[in-house]
Amino acid sequence: MFEIMVGAVLTQNTAWTNVERAIGNLKSLDLLSLDAMGRLGRKELAGLIRPAGYFNVKAQRLQNLCDFLQRQGGEASLSRMADGPLREALLEVNGVGPETADDILLYAFERPVFVIDAYTRRLFSRIGLVAGDESYEKLRSIFETGLESSVDLFNEYHALIVRHGKYICTKKPRCIECCIGRHCRYLSKNRQSAEP
DNA sequence: ACCCAGGGTCATA
């Protein structure tokens, strides 16, 4: 639970393999609990999550998240909130934007929320099902109204998007090689993988 | 040497 929330912040614009190291540092010191991390100084926390990049910003964001969780009296009371209000509450935290909030909602609280990330946007705009420049909320609405509202379905769907999204060229909007499922020469072959 | 990685905030116009 708490670990998932931490991961959601650490993975912002960052390869998951780098996040794993940061998580590993925290875990080895038994700091992956609200109680333990809450007592940690910002500088010290930043040093531990260094491999995840943006460590100063993210240390502050993690502390903001911890403060929020403590104010709410832990995850237990948050679990009782309805989807909408919980989402609004998460978005109040400085450093938690729409995608991070939805990551937390889907993976930590198991709410039926469709996460829109860079891969989703890129993949579906390449296919031609969306334009690509829609707002986050607009895209989320498209997916959530078009699909059965199911945590398991959203979970699997998103996993598939990430798995295939890696193989889509970021340089050329209309790359033929990528569109027919081959590796184009602009695409480094084995991108970093793994998933939370 | 360059591009990229499952974003978000803040300052500008």
Next chain:
DNA sequence: TATGACCATGGG
């Protein structure tokens, strides 16, 4: 509201 600067490490 919309665009740009900034944050920073690790891998291909």
